[in-house]
Amino acid sequence: MTDMPKLSAIERTEQRSFLLLFLPALILVALIIFAPLGKLVVQSFQDEGAFSLVHYKRIVTERIYWSIFVDTLEVSLAVTALSALLGYPVAYAAARASRLWTGLILAMVMLPFWTSVLVRTYGWLVILQRRGIVNTTLMDLGIISKPLELSHNYTAVLIGMVHVMVPFIVFPLYAALSKIPPELAQAGNSLGGTRSYVFRRVILPLSAPGLLAGAVLVFVLSLGFYLTPELLGGGKTIMVSSLVERNIEQYSRFGAASSVALSLLVIVLAIFWVVDRVLPVEKIIGVK
């Protein structure tokens, strides 16, 4: 018993030295994150070297800014929903398949990762354009007489973005689904639950944390997407990132660009704060 205080004292000094050891890394990371952010904040409140609220005023008053923010959120939500719908069956199949098939499915999901987004986006352009593979095939088969408008519009943006985003939701979902013991589905069936009943009452709630994690990832990544909407959208679907780019590239208005970027950041943080308050995450996961 007499050794106890000594032991805890040793533990305390050890903890202090550990803290000292990782302090440099902590400072470095903090600098990398907060220094540019700080610079953005300062810039956004400056106009021609003096303090000014003109950039924020513009965002609030000009309709075009508003509608770009709304469009960005709408596209991101749609991409998240579509990625979830397409990714869930893939993740489910991977989680329930034999080892060989699991490896194959996940490799297929990973494959696009190793190709540049630029190449993939141009690939979609080739497939979806007026004389692209889809339209020529459908016309050759006599299913349509005029080419469908598949590229340079909202549809094309969604297709291109979902293609990039699906892996980001498949992996967290796969992780969550493969942790659900297969006996739970068997138990659900033996207790009289049909397949869809067991899915709704057991599998879906238990995979909700993975679904939520993947959805958040896809949503956040979508908000900042630039290349795909720019190339496939034909100028009709303008995202916040394009707004930032235009302010810098065309008008060299760093203050305006900073204020737009920060506004998006604030909106995202606000959304997550609300989601965290409203969604009973702990109840869904079944802990606490």
Next chain:
Amino acid sequence: MPASHFESVSVRNLVKTYHTFDALSDVSLDIAAGEFLSILGPSGSGKTTLLQVIGGFTGPTSGKVYFGDTDVTNLPPQKREIGVVFQNYALFPHLTVAENIAFPLKARRVGRADCEERVAQALRTVDMEGFGDRPIAKLSGGQKQRVALARAIVFEPRLILMDEPLSALDKNLREAMQLELRNLHKNLNATIIYVTHDQREALTMSDRIAVMNKGKLVQIDQPKALYRAPADHFVASFVGEATLLPVTRLGDRQIGLGGATLRTPDVTTDGKLFVALQADTILLCDDAEDDADSNYLNGTVRDLVYQGESLKADVVLDDGTAIACRIASHHYNLRSVPELGHRIRLKMHVEDTIVVPG
């Protein structure tokens, strides 16, 4: 007692083949309504496959399964009306105790009031009143076991299947639960099929025990008969703690073991024979003792292991064969416990000198 919803089960010529491996080869079995039947066997014997086929989780390659007179072979599990208790309980971790038990009722669209009443009744049956609102993660192993049981009986199934449900519990709790399960079976008059590799568990609870080995049903009998009259070498070695030694048949009631002649109950079979010497039926005795009902063996103590309630002695007989016997470790016995390397005399009852075909 109201008419029971439990039914008889009949399994006809079941075969289940995985690639070239026969998990079940021609298994037929009849279980009476209200019977507690254990399926006992080592891992890989096909006992779990049999349970999976009866539960409808996997289809047989050929053969039929009947509940009562109904052919259920092609019925999916959700239409079989069976309560299954899984090895790891398979409780839904995101639901409370009451919600878990209500699951089969809600799946059947049972009305809310009726549902609540039946959940409460099921909780009472397994002695878990007041635990309804607990999350599953907050339960002990024994409590989870009870909840799984309540969930399996609440919808009045035609039979209850249990797949080694007590294997995760520690020894004392396991033994207490065995007795509770036995009582529950009596009270509910339930048809229960219980898969286990633990012979003592099977002997404790079952009306009858079906022993399986390599996909085949080897013997189906009441616990006492199984223990006293094993059908063959496999059953004798699996049930109890027997040393099996090759013997020669000398007459209808006589066998030769090494140099010694032992008397036995009737030996009717010819061919390769073994004597099954159960460790707990072999006793120490004086050199002078000579009883008409006993067989006597002489040997040397090679090893003694203290195992709590008894000592396990490894004895080498005069002809060199080794057998195991148990000596109770209480103080009345302490004086007579032999020392390592000493010669001892052992006896066993003629009726306990069991001979089985190889």
